[in-house]
Amino acid sequence: MQKVVILGTGGTIAGTAHDPSRAWAYQAAQLSVAQLIEAVPALQGVPLEAVQVAQVDSKDMSWSVWRQLGRALHVQLERDDVAGVVITHGSDTLEETACLLQALHDGVKPVVLTAAMYPATSPHADGPGNLRDAVHVVQEAARRCLGGVVAVMHGRVWSAHDVRKAHSHALDAFDGGGASPLVTLARVDAEPDGGLVRGLAGIGLRAEVDQLDEPTVEIWPSAWPTCGRFGWGYLEVNPPRVEIVCSHADADGWLVRAMLAHAQTSERPLRGIVVAGTGHGTLHEGLTQALREATQQGVTVWRSSRVARGGVLEREGDEWPAVPHLTAAQARVALTLWLLGVGTLDRLGAWDLS
Numbered sequence: 351m352q353k354v355v356i357l358g359t360g361g362t363i364a365g366t367a368h369d370p371s372r373a374w375a376y377q378a379a380q381l382s383v384a385q386l387i388e389a390v391p392a393l394q395g396v397p398l399e400a401v402q403v404a405q406v407d408s409k410d411m412s413w414s415v416w417r418q419l420g421r422a423l424h425v426q427l428e429r430d431d432v433a434g435v436v437i438t439h440g441s442d443t444l445e446e447t448a449c450l451l452q453a454l455h456d457g458v459k460p461v462v463l464t465a466a467m468y469p470a471t472s473p474h475a476d477g478p479g480n481l482r483d484a485v486h487v488v489q490e491a492a493r494r495c496l497g498g499v500v501a502v503m504h505g506r507v508w509s510a511h512d513v514r515k516a517h518s519h520a521l522d523a524f525d526g527g528g529a530s531p532l533v534t535l536a537r538v539d540a541e542p543d544g545g546l547v548r549g550l551a552g553i554g555l556r557a558e559v560d561q562l563d564e565p566t567v568e569i570w571p572s573a574w575p576t577c578g579r580f581g582w583g584y585l586e587v588n589p590p591r592v593e594i595v596c597s598h599a600d601a602d603g604w605l606v607r608a609m610l611a612h613a614q615t616s617e618r619p620l621r622g623i624v625v626a627g628t629g630h631g632t633l634h635e636g637l638t639q640a641l642r643e644a645t646q647q648g649v650t651v652w653r654s655s656r657v658a659r660g661g662v663l664e665r666e667g668d669e670w671p672a673v674p675h676l677t678a679a680q681a682r683v684a685l686t687l688w689l690l691g692v693g694t695l696d697r698l699g700a701w702d703l704s
């Protein structure tokens with residue numbers, strides 16, 4: 351049986367708190383990925399390997415962590431004895447990492463990101479169940495020859511380009527920006543679980559988990575993300591600077607002009623701006639004027655929306671390309687990659703990875 355490799359990068363899933371009654375008072379990225387695996391009884395006997403790639407709160411995610419991740423993925427996905435990879439990640443920037451990895455993944459094996467909203471020591475820790483589900487999804491996807499990048503959270507599987515954090519503190523925090531989940535994992539209550547307590551007791555932390563559920567994968571769609579052709583090598587270069595601005599009442603372009611004033615003086619000159627427009631990607635007149643000045647100075651502008659669902663559909667005659675379904679943060683990743691040569695713009699200006 352092939353192995354599933356779990357790459358740890360930190361996040362709340364690896365977080366600990368010393369006062370479980372204060373759910374928000376914890377430190378992300380404290381436990382190793384090996385400790386996380388050990389704490390999930392359902393994973394005992396499953397052929398797994400743990401690799402600690404990074405240990406960060408994902409609010410601090412960076413290109414250099416992505417580079418480490420790309421290198422680790424390259425090594426692990428090449429192995430004949432590996433079915434696929436799970437990445438434990440913070441929830442805050444999971445959508446950016448997912449978008450990046452989906453654009454670059456050029457193999458045929460599944461890569462599944464997972465996270466947690468409550469730290470590992472919480473009585474309501476969701477990480478163990480999510481980790482177990484993520485491993486299960488890798489195994490099932492590999493068995494069905496499905497590659498590509500997906501995220502598994504709270505019993506649902508999301509495509510890498512759809513997934514986004516949609517709630518700042520609820521357990522059910524992710525959605526697809528209007529797109530449906532690829533798979534809903536049916537949850538069947540199983541035995542109450544003392545395994546997490548056992549797993550964490552050794553390091554002196556309090557942990558009680560009500561129960562872990564056994565997942566059953568019900569319907570698997572054909573619309574699974576497919577792997578591209580670009581490869582992890584793009585992470586080896588230094589990325590161009592791409593910033594995000596938002597359109598809002600009184601947006602007169604001041605911020606854009608301030609950026610332009612320093613654009614060429616910094617070590618990494620400004621190369622791109624993603625603008626999170628109102629509604630269907632519309633922009634304040636004042637901001638529009640400043641963005642035209644940016645374009646004249648060679649800065650690439652792409653539009654997204656600050657609205658949570660629906661995205662911006664590209665239309666004939668658009669002044670700047672729209673990034674149909676990505677969040678502004680994902681669009682920043684996409685534009686960065688596009689400036690490095692990843693993908694093309696189709697006739698209407700959408701980012702095309704084929």
Ligand code: ASP
Nearest residue numbers: 361362407408440441442
């Ligand atoms: N700040 C944490 C992180 O993104 C939040 C989480 O993981 O839920 O690493």
